[in-house]
Amino acid sequence: xxxxxxxxxxxxxxxxxxxxxxxxxxxxxxxxPAPAAAAGAAPGTHANPxxxxxxxxxxxxxxxxxxxxxxxxxxxLHEGPTDNDDTARTSALVGALLKDxxxxxxSDIHLDPAPDGYRLRVRIDGELSDTARLDTDTGLxxxxxxxxxxxxxxxxxxxxxxxxxxxxxxxxxxxVRVATVPTVIGEKLALRLLFTEPARMQFEExxxxxxxxxxxxxxxxxxxxxxxxxxxxxxGKTTTAYALLHxxxxxxxxxxxxxxxVEYTIEDVTQIQVNPxxxxxxxxxxxxxLRLDPDVIFMGEMRDAVSARAALDAADSGHTFISTLHxxxxxxxxxxxxxxxxxxxxxxxxxxxxxxxxLVRRLCPACRRQEPPTPAEAQWLEDCGQPVPALTWHAGxxxxxxxxxxxxRIGIFEVYRLREKDADMILQHVDEHTLRRRIRRGGTLSFVxxxxxxxxxxxxxxxxxxxVGGTGFYLPTTRKRTTTSTRQPA
Numbered sequence: 488x489x490x491x492x493x494x495x496x497x498x499x500x501x502x503x504x505x506x507x508x509x510x511x512x513x514x515x516x517x518x519x520p521a522p523a524a525a526a527g528a529a530p531g532t533h534a535n536p537x538x539x540x541x542x543x544x545x546x547x548x549x550x551x552x553x554x555x556x557x558x559x560x561x562x563x564l565h566e567g568p569t570d571n572d573d574t575a576r577t578s579a580l581v582g583a584l585l586k587d588x589x590x591x592x593x594s595d596i597h598l599d600p601a602p603d604g605y606r607l608r609v610r611i612d613g614e615l616s617d618t619a620r621l622d623t624d625t626g627l628x629x630x631x632x633x634x635x636x637x638x639x640x641x642x643x644x645x646x647x648x649x650x651x652x653x654x655x656x657x658x659x660x661x662x663v664r665v666a667t668v669p670t671v672i673g674e675k676l677a678l679r680l681l682f683t684e685p686a687r688m689q690f691e692e693x694x695x696x697x698x699x700x701x702x703x704x705x706x707x708x709x710x711x712x713x714x715x716x717x718x719x720x721x722x723g724k725t726t727t728a729y730a731l732l733h734x735x736x737x738x739x740x741x742x743x744x745x746x747x748x749v750e751y752t753i754e755d756v757t758q759i760q761v762n763p764x765x766x767x768x769x770x771x772x773x774x775x776x777l778r779l780d781p782d783v784i785f786m787g788e789m790r791d792a793v794s795a796r797a798a799l800d801a802a803d804s805g806h807t808f809i810s811t812l813h814x815x816x817x818x819x820x821x822x823x824x825x826x827x828x829x830x831x832x833x834x835x836x837x838x839x840x841x842x843x844x845x846l847v848r849r850l851c852p853a854c855r856r857q858e859p860p861t862p863a864e865a866q867w868l869e870d871c872g873q874p875v876p877a878l879t880w881h882a883g884x885x886x887x888x889x890x891x892x893x894x895x896r897i898g899i900f901e902v903y904r905l906r907e908k909d910a911d912m913i914l915q916h917v918d919e920h921t922l923r924r925r926i927r928r929g930g931t932l933s934f935v936x937x938x939x940x941x942x943x944x945x946x947x948x949x950x951x952x953x954x955v956g957g958t959g960f961y962l963p964t965t966r967k968r969t970t971t972s973t974r975q976p977a
Contacts, residue, residue: 550617555889556591556609557618559583564619577628582656584629585663587618588680589656592895594721595680598630600673605630612848612896613721630667630676637665643674651748662750681750688726690734696932696940699902703842706904707734712839713802715789717814717823723846723898724811725750728785731809732756735783743779745772746787761787773797777804786810795827802837817841817903817931818923821913835910843901845934847941847951848893854883855892855945864949871935880945897946899937899955 554561560583568576588596588609595610598621605626607619621629631641637650649666664679695703706714714731716724729751735742736755747761747769757779759772767775769786770793776784777800784801786794789812802808814820820841824834860868860879868875882892903926905913912925927933932940938952 552620553616553618556593556611556616557584557587557607559587560607561619564621564625573628577632580625580629581632582654585654585656585661589659589661589682593680596676596678598626598676598678600626600670600675602672605673612891612893613846614848614891630674633663633665633676633678634667637663639665639667643669645669664748688730688733690730693727693730693900694897694941694946695900695902696937699900699932699937702902702904703731703840704734706840707731708738710807710839711805712808712837713798714807714809714840714842715820715838716809716811716842716844717817717820718844719813719815721846722844723896724844725787727842727844727898728809728811729753732783732785735807740782741780742783742785743776743781744785744787745769745776746785757781769794770797773801777801777806781806783807783809788812789827792828795824795829799829799833799837814843816843816923816934817901817926818919819843821922822919831913831916835905835913838905838913840902840904843903843934844898845955846896847899847938847947847955849895849897850880850882850945850947851885851888851892851894852945853887854885855880856883857881857945860949867949867953873935873939876943880942880948882948882950897941899934899941899952901931901934901937903931 560580563576563580563583584596584607587593591609591611593609593611594613597606597608597610597615599606599608603620604623605621606617607621608615608617610616633652634641634648634650636652636654638652639648639650644667647666647668649664651662651664653660653662655661659682662681664681666677666679668675668677690704716727716731718724732742732744732753736753741757742755743757743759745759745761749758749760752758759767759776761767761769761772769788769790773784773786773794774797784806786798786801786808787810789795789798789810794810798808798810812820812823814823820843821834821838824838825831857878858881859877860875864879865875884890884892888894909925909929912922917925934955935952938947938955941947942949942952
């Protein structure tokens, strides 16, 4: 069961705040009791035979519940309310939810409002699964508990809110980033789980190709400028950044960071957390860090023109500067910097290397199987101008991966180090699409090419890179239509 330590916030529900303007369920608006759980359904869960709309069976089949992913929570829901008060029961539900999440290696939890209650969804290896349904009262108690523990007013809010709390789950400490937002039918809760043990991912474990590994390793040892790690939310940028910091620690250089929040602590690294209430933002923090005699500066995220200008000042001072930002690939990263107001000559002078990345699911080694590509896979490869292998790897399903066919995730990368000719392109204000084509011609592996190398080794599948989306942007310009055989995994 999850319990709170002395330094951690105790579980609290505030289950019955006064006069909360919470949107009522359809049943409550009609003055009638909430519909009872269907026969065979767990008390505290909800099944609506009339469909989510409440106006008759929906034409769309409801998503199947993967009950085993939240088995402890579902067991408590099935027991139904006891003689204990609401606070004790809600604390037990929250503890069971977190224990299930830790056991299943969940990264995110969604509690989504619905006309008939709340739906619980969890993200595992990048994939969302429905795992439980809660009635309105139970869902509200759980939602308010997380808000209270994150120092957010538990009553319904008319604006987005966010906070952070820590919980002890068995023998682990789990930090939870809490975010809520009002919707037309109720308040949505999203939780990001951050395990507070020191990040252990090492540089050698990132999954870089040999060529990308050499490029990035060389940059770490002689870079004097900006190293940017880009990608959408949830693609492992912070993990990669921390792995680079671990690698730089080995050189004995002085490393300081400014982050919001500090997600993991690293030994021998000076870490500072942003505190806007006290006037410590990214821009002010970077200026202060320059007076600490650092060799390497890490800023958690470059998110606006102010932080981009502070990053430029740090890089221009001769320090190695590392940060993350949201962009779809290497060429898109340069566009983002331009949109932040940095001039082409500033980008060309300061930017040293870009690591663009995505995450794909890793095949379960116990049940993966090698088969001919499906017609859809072969057609996709041909459309992309890639050779069609005689055999490729597909997901199976076994007890070890809970019949998902995948266990964990692995990065696919685009590592682009700028040279003099690349700086010249930026100075000429070459547009993003032209930059992308010239980057390919320069030999940088695209996401698709890096993924195909991992497919050949039996680490992932063709369907995973297809799920990344927008693959046309990441392809080389040449087209090949040969048939080869995927080699056996290393």
